[in-house]
Amino acid sequence: MRKVYFDEIAQLAKLAKGKVHKLYLHWTAGHYDSKFDDYHFNITGNGTIYVSTDDFTDILSHTWQRNTASVGIALCCCSDAMIYADGTFNYGKEPPTRAQIEAMSMLVALLTEIWNIPLDEQHVMTHAEAADLDGYGPRMMGTPEFEKWDLWRLPDYDGGWRSGGVVLRGKAIYYRLRR
Numbered sequence: 306m307r308k309v310y311f312d313e314i315a316q317l318a319k320l321a322k323g324k325v326h327k328l329y330l331h332w333t334a335g336h337y338d339s340k341f342d343d344y345h346f347n348i349t350g351n352g353t354i355y356v357s358t359d360d361f362t363d364i365l366s367h368t369w370q371r372n373t374a375s376v377g378i379a380l381c382c383c384s385d386a387m388i389y390a391d392g393t394f395n396y397g398k399e400p401p402t403r404a405q406i407e408a409m410s411m412l413v414a415l416l417t418e419i420w421n422i423p424l425d426e427q428h429v430m431t432h433a434e435a436a437d438l439d440g441y442g443p444r445m446m447g448t449p450e451f452e453k454w455d456l457w458r459l460p461d462y463d464g465g466w467r468s469g470g471v472v473l474r475g476k477a478i479y480y481r482l483r484r
Contacts, residue, residue, distance in 0.1 A: 306340045306347065306355050311415060314354070318419040321361040325420050328413060328429045329368040330473055331379040331455045334386065337399050343367050344379040346412060352404030354412060368435050378412060380405040380456075388454050390447040406459060410476035414484065417477065424478050431456035431470045 309317075333341050337350025340357070343366050347355045357365070367377025382405065385397035413429060422428045432455035436442030441452045456469030 306342070306357050309354055309356050311411070314356075314412070315415060315419060317356070317359055318361060318416055322420055324362045325374055325376050325416075326422065326428065327371070327375040328416060328422065329371060329375055329377050329435060330409060330413070330429070330431045330470070331367060331377060332383045332386075332401065332432075333379045333381050334383050334455075335381055336384050337381055337402075339381055339384075341379065344377040346376070346378040347381050348379065348405050348408050348412070349381045350399070350402050350405065352402070352408040354408060368432060369439060369441070371435055371439075376416065378409060380409060383455075388443070388446070388457070392443075392446060394454070394458065401456070401459065406473070407476070410473055411480050413473060413477040414480035418481055418484065424474050424481065426470055426474070429470075429474055429477070431473070433457035434468075434470045 340347040340355050342357045345361055345365060361376050364372045365377055380401050382399045382401050383396055384399050388394040417424050432453050433442050436453035437444045443454045443457050458466045459469040459472040461467040461472050
């Protein structure tokens with residue numbers, strides 16, 4: 306695991322052009338500085354980006370049955386996050402930081418631009434969105450099948466809580482327009 310900057314990420318990403326078709330966005334359910342090899346990218350609490358591999362075509366175990374031709378990006382956070390059957394939640398003592406959310410959005414903007422991946426919910430999704438589609442996400446709240454809710458809700462520009470996927474894709478679109 307090593308720290309990387311956007312210029313190096315761009316160079317490595319060009320080597321995988323045409324081979325990666327989807328991005329999955331996660332949290333590690335760990336601490337701000339706990340990094341895991343299940344993800345291609347780990348973003349620590351202060352927004353620093355680390356890679357676990359220099360080959361973004363490596364198949365890592367970040368999203369159940371969705372790892373081929375995809376990249377996993379994780380925020381290092383939410384070690385004691387809890388969600389309740391009524392849909393309320395608590396991100397605990399280490400919630401996603403603004404620095405992490407912005408770094409993830411900038412990274413998504415860069416990768417989707419280099420790889421020509423549409424910035425839509427079919428190609429860039431949170432683990433909560435993928436889990437909902439595959440029958441083990443927030444829609445299953447209160448059932449034994451419910452397991453993953455990574456980035457289900459995030460604060461938007463106005464401070465209101467929105468779908469994490471909508472927030473992150475929206476911010477990534479903003480960063481792509483600024484490039």
